[in-house]
Amino acid sequence: MVIRHEIRGWIALYNQIEDQSNLSKYAEAATKAILNHGGKPLVRGGDYQCLEGTDFPRTVIWEFPSYEKALECYHSEAYQEAWSYAKETTNRNLQICKQFNS
Numbered sequence: 001m002v003i004r005h006e007i008r009g010w011i012a013l014y015n016q017i018e019d020q021s022n023l024s025k026y027a028e029a030a031t032k033a034i035l036n037h038g039g040k041p042l043v044r045g046g047d048y049q050c051l052e053g054t055d056f057p058r059t060v061i062w063e064f065p066s067y068e069k070a071l072e073c074y075h076s077e078a079y080q081e082a083w084s085y086a087k088e089t090t091n092r093n094l095q096i097c098k099q100f101n102s
Contacts, residue, residue: 008099009067011039011074015058019089026090029082037073038065056093067098 011034017023043061050056064070073079074096 007067007101009064009070010042010097010099011062011064011070012059012095012097015060016056016091017058017086017089018091019086022086022089026082026086029085030079033076033078033082034062034073036078037069037076039063039070039073067096070096 015023039062041060042063043059045058045060048059062070064073074094
């Protein structure tokens with residue numbers, strides 16, 4: 001019997017926000033798109049400490065069933081439409097990461 005484990009994927013966002021109302025529109029639409037791709041929220045703001053590097057006051061991390069699902073979500077029409085609401089007033093770094101599998 002072979003047990004296969006999916007290698008999960010994550011979207012990690014680090015945000016500096018200039019317009020909270022635009023971000024709220026983005027968050028509502030993006031959350032729907034992400035949940036439709038199997039995303040599960042792990043971190044959405046909250047307390048943090050920046051110990052090194054550039055300080056981004058809001059961190060969001062979503063876990064996906066696979067790396068491919070995370071990429072599919074990001075490139076989806078629904079997610080890109082959601083991002084259009086905030087991209088002019090939000091400075092962010094976004095990374096899609098693949099689970100380390102040793």
